[in-house]
Amino acid sequence: MAAKEKDVLLKIRDLRIEGYSDEKWLEIVHGVDLTLHRGEVMGLIGESGAGKSTIGLAAMGFARDGCRISAGSIEFDGMELTTTSEADRRALRGSRIAYVAQSAAASFNPAHKIIDQHTEAPIHYRIRKRLEAQEDAMELYERLRLPNPQDIGFRYPHQVSGGQLQRAMTAMAMACRPDLIIFDEPTTALDVTTQIEVLAAIRDIVEQFNTAAIYITHDLAVVAQMADTIKVLLKGNEVEEADTETMLSNPKEDYTKSLWAVRSFKRAQKPRPGGDATPVVSVQNVSASYGDTPVLHDVSFDIYAGMTVAVVGESGSGKSTTARCITGLLPPTSGKIVMNGVEMPPSYKSRTKEQLRQAQMIYQMADTALNPKVRICDIIGRPAEFYMGLKGGKLKSRVDELLDLIELEPSKYYSRYPPELSGGQKQRIGIARALAAEPNFIICDEVTSALDQLVAEGILKLLDRLQKELNLAYMFITHDLATVRSIADEVLVMKQGEVVEQGAKEEMFTPPHHPYTDLLLSSVPEMDPNWLTTVLEERGVDNIGEAAAT
Amino acid sequence: MNYFVIGYYALLIGASCLAAYYSSRSAFLLLFSLTLVSFIVGIVGGESALWTITVCAGVLALCAGTAYAFREFLVIVLPVEASKAIKTAPLTATFGLFVIMTYAIAGVFAPIIAPHGEAEIIAGAFEPPNDEMLLGADQLGRDLFSRLVFGARNTVGIALLATILAFVLGALMGLIAATRGGWFDQLMGRVVDVIMSVPSLIFALLLLSIFGTNVVVLIIIIAIIYSPRVFRLTRAVAGNVVVMDYIEAARLRGEGLWYLIRREILPNSTAPLIAEFGLEFCFVFLLVAGLSFLGLGIQPPTADWGSMVRENATLISFGEITPLFPAGAIALLTVAVNFVVDWMLFRSSGLKG
Numbered sequence: 001m002a003a004k005e006k007d008v009l010l011k012i013r014d015l016r017i018e019g020y021s022d023e024k025w026l027e028i029v030h031g032v033d034l035t036l037h038r039g040e041v042m043g044l045i046g047e048s049g050a051g052k053s054t055i056g057l058a059a060m061g062f063a064r065d066g067c068r069i070s071a072g073s074i075e076f077d078g079m080e081l082t083t084t085s086e087a088d089r090r091a092l093r094g095s096r097i098a099y100v101a102q103s104a105a106a107s108f109n110p111a112h113k114i115i116d117q118h119t120e121a122p123i124h125y126r127i128r129k130r131l132e133a134q135e136d137a138m139e140l141y142e143r144l145r146l147p148n149p150q151d152i153g154f155r156y157p158h159q160v161s162g163g164q165l166q167r168a169m170t171a172m173a174m175a176c177r178p179d180l181i182i183f184d185e186p187t188t189a190l191d192v193t194t195q196i197e198v199l200a201a202i203r204d205i206v207e208q209f210n211t212a213a214i215y216i217t218h219d220l221a222v223v224a225q226m227a228d229t230i231k232v233l234l235k236g237n238e239v240e241e242a243d244t245e246t247m248l249s250n251p252k253e254d255y256t257k258s259l260w261a262v263r264s265f266k267r268a269q270k271p272r273p274g275g276d277a278t279p280v281v282s283v284q285n286v287s288a289s290y291g292d293t294p295v296l297h298d299v300s301f302d303i304y305a306g307m308t309v310a311v312v313g314e315s316g317s318g319k320s321t322t323a324r325c326i327t328g329l330l331p332p333t334s335g336k337i338v339m340n341g342v343e344m345p346p347s348y349k350s351r352t353k354e355q356l357r358q359a360q361m362i363y364q365m366a367d368t369a370l371n372p373k374v375r376i377c378d379i380i381g382r383p384a385e386f387y388m389g390l391k392g393g394k395l396k397s398r399v400d401e402l403l404d405l406i407e408l409e410p411s412k413y414y415s416r417y418p419p420e421l422s423g424g425q426k427q428r429i430g431i432a433r434a435l436a437a438e439p440n441f442i443i444c445d446e447v448t449s450a451l452d453q454l455v456a457e458g459i460l461k462l463l464d465r466l467q468k469e470l471n472l473a474y475m476f477i478t479h480d481l482a483t484v485r486s487i488a489d490e491v492l493v494m495k496q497g498e499v500v501e502q503g504a505k506e507e508m509f510t511p512p513h514h515p516y517t518d519l520l521l522s523s524v525p526e527m528d529p530n531w532l533t534t535v536l537e538e539r540g541v542d543n544i545g546e547a548a549a550t
Numbered sequence: 551m552n553y554f555v556i557g558y559y560a561l562l563i564g565a566s567c568l569a570a571y572y573s574s575r576s577a578f579l580l581l582f583s584l585t586l587v588s589f590i591v592g593i594v595g596g597e598s599a600l601w602t603i604t605v606c607a608g609v610l611a612l613c614a615g616t617a618y619a620f621r622e623f624l625v626i627v628l629p630v631e632a633s634k635a636i637k638t639a640p641l642t643a644t645f646g647l648f649v650i651m652t653y654a655i656a657g658v659f660a661p662i663i664a665p666h667g668e669a670e671i672i673a674g675a676f677e678p679p680n681d682e683m684l685l686g687a688d689q690l691g692r693d694l695f696s697r698l699v700f701g702a703r704n705t706v707g708i709a710l711l712a713t714i715l716a717f718v719l720g721a722l723m724g725l726i727a728a729t730r731g732g733w734f735d736q737l738m739g740r741v742v743d744v745i746m747s748v749p750s751l752i753f754a755l756l757l758l759s760i761f762g763t764n765v766v767v768l769i770i771i772i773a774i775i776y777s778p779r780v781f782r783l784t785r786a787v788a789g790n791v792v793v794m795d796y797i798e799a800a801r802l803r804g805e806g807l808w809y810l811i812r813r814e815i816l817p818n819s820t821a822p823l824i825a826e827f828g829l830e831f832c833f834v835f836l837l838v839a840g841l842s843f844l845g846l847g848i849q850p851p852t853a854d855w856g857s858m859v860r861e862n863a864t865l866i867s868f869g870e871i872t873p874l875f876p877a878g879a880i881a882l883l884t885v886a887v888n889f890v891v892d893w894m895l896f897r898s899s900g901l902k903g
Contacts (some may be wrong), residue, residue, distance in 0.1 A: 348801065351804075361737060361799065361802065362797075363799070365795065372794040374814075386804070433799070
């Protein structure tokens with residue numbers, strides 16, 4: 001990369017951003033420098049709260065509500081964004097700087113067709129006439145390998161899939177041929193198989209138009225594929241910056257090394273208990289449907305005490321539906337659920353308290369899984385009160401014990417409310433609530449997918465420790481195969497409501513695989529910067545979309 | 551041209567210039583447009599029109615001053631959490647609170663505040679105000695001021711009771727419908743549709759003429775007429791809460807309907823309900839006053855603002871403002887409640903100013 005001074009597109013110097021909370025302005029970004037050249041892709045990584053998105057938005061001269069840029073300079077192509085008027089800055093956004101948000105589904109207006117939203121900016125800035133803009137959109141769709149590029153734009157956002165929508169959004173960002181695009185976690189919400197398509201599309205189009213980009217993510221493997229240089233952030237400070245190769249092979253700071261090491265957590269596989277041990281949960285030939293649409297076909301598997309069964313598959317494969325059948329939220333149309341040798345009534349409404357107690361759930365989104373208006377002690381205490389009839393001092397000591405178990409200090413967290421906690425802490429409370437019922441089986445529904453890698457690792461280690469101490473059986477629903485590698489004993493691969501393959505972990509990760517398992521495994525991003533290129537070559541670049549669809 | 555007019559324009563122009571100098575954009579626009587309007591009004595209406603503007607501005611300034619002082623007072627008096635909320639409240643909201651508090655005091659301590667009895671005849675019909683009677687006498691020679699104070703107790707009291715009953719009824723049904731779903735939800739939905747399809751005033755008149763007019767019947771009928779709106783709101787709000795994972799977790803735990811409603815759903819739907827309560831109170835209040843005006847509400851000799859307007863309405867044709875006092879009392883309370891409700895809606899919608 002020839003770092004010539006005249007090629008500098010974006011120059012941020014000593015950027016400080018303050019956020020307003022509790023009637024005070026608190027600094028959240030503490031003097032960050034950033035230099036981006038034309039055609040360069042920079043990856044910004046860090047945990048949540050590191051200020052990645054805030055810096056990304058500041059690159060457009062924008063601060064979110066309740067935030068302000070308090071000091072520093074942001075120079076875009078010779079123009080100082082902190083001092084220019086709001087109108088000038090607005091003219092810049094959309095035409096010369098574009099932004100791709102994390103959730104395309106939430107960012108598109110559901111009431112307008114995709115192409116109308118695409119052409120809005122070029123028409124508004126009088127860069128193109130409507131028809132020209134539409135033709136250009138179709139061309140971009142083709143380049144991004146969207147199916148039916150001539151027609152897809154005339155659909156509404158809900159009529160296309162998540163991965164396609166994310167690509168359409170990238171196309172929209174390209175509509176005015178901007179000099180700089182900011183990608184804010186564009187693939188975080190997608191499955192591995194979809195993610196790979198979007199990554200390939202983004203990389204190609206950025207290369208073709210020689211656009212500079214800031215790529216914000218917390219997934220290191222992803223950033224390794226996309227970026228020329230990587231900048232690591234921690235709590236609003238820069239930790240280090242280097243080009244991708246150096247950063248991956250030779251990180252200098254301890255924090256960066258710890259980030260790199262996260263994926264190394266791995267637990268040895270446990271064998272099934274021998275003899276005629278009764279499985280804690282036995283799912284036998286279960287089929288289920290939503291209304292008239294069948295979603296599960298003849299699913300069978302057993303989970304033994306002290307073991308973890310990971311259920312993997314892309315979204316819509318029936319992973320969560322299986323969990324809903326086990327808990328009784330969705331009574332199966334045929335087949336039965338047997339727990340500890342006793343057949344469960346199909347609906348949770350007809351199960352006894354004791355039966356309900358045995359199986360507990362931990363949810364993906366701790367935000368919606370904990371009632372924001374109920375204190376922590378009541379959230380955790382309720383199952384203990386409800387099932388064991390604990391009261392007063394006994395209840396309090398049980399809650400303290402549970403808080404100790406999940407490594408949160410009882411005196412500090414006892415009477416707080418969920419919104420006052422961080423994502424990882426909330427997830428721990430969710431675990432404590434499940435444990436309070438003293439179950440022998442816990443369903444973990446994507447418990448780590450909404451968390452940063454460091455925090456997620458902490459949760460996995462906690463779950464592992466609890467399993468050893470309490471001899472719990474886990475059903476671990478996930479689409480992240482790295483998690484499966486670290487925690488599972490047995491793996492179940494699901495696709496379109498059917499079990500494609502199942503077996504012990506080591507077996508599953510050694511070839512030969514079922515073709516679908518193979519596709520899933522090969523779609524997991526690896527730290528090798530050439531991984532994406534290699535995978536695409538292996539699959540043949542043109543049929544990547546089809547490969548994922550079959 | 552006299553000194554008043556010269557002073558008037560000089561003050562306005564001077565204030566505009568000051569506002570412009572200190573680059574206070576909105577104050578300047580307000581003052582200068584007022585100046586321009588005053589030129590026209592002054593030419594058309596003469597000096598008296600300018601006096602009217604001055605008096606209006608003075609009253610407004612007085613209200614703003616009261617609101618400001620009252621806000622500071624509340625900040626000091628209230629506990630920390632509440633005073634934090636009050637500190638950021640707009641002046642309109644604290645003005646509304648002030649008015650509501652005044653009415654509440656008048657209602658509660660009516661026998662002490664009112665100089666004469668509610669139905670006590672002390673003078674001739676329609677006697678003008680004097681030392682004895684602050685606002686003069688009504689059509690039977692009763693003290694209008696005393697009746698206004700007692701009216702606060704009756705009209706506001708009945709409206710408040712009816713609104714509370716409507717809320718208990720509507721919110722409970724709405725919560726159960728949202729939580730249970732199924733046939734109960736369908737049944738309640740259709741019942742509510744039926745009640746809402748009949749215009750409320752006509753429905754009230756119909757029911758009152760069937761069941762006769764007394765206070766208990768009045769409150770129950772009004773509560774039934776207004777509960778459907780509460781039902782719909784509660785069901786919609788609770789519907790958003792019911793789909794949350796924590797409700798699913800509670801259901802899987804085996805919790806009963808009452809626990810779900812009381813502990814999990816209700817705490818998460820109170821904000822919009824409180825805002826709706828204020829709004830609903832205004833409608834109920836106006837309906838009570840309207841029914842009394844039509845002679846089907848609160849019966850004489852009980853003092854009530856609606857019937858006081860009707861009884862004194864004949865005076866309007868003689869250019870007297872007596873009937874406007876009870877009407878003004880109704881208007882002021884409605885506006886005050888709405889000010890407070892606006893603020894609460896703003897807060898509960900999570901918008902930031």
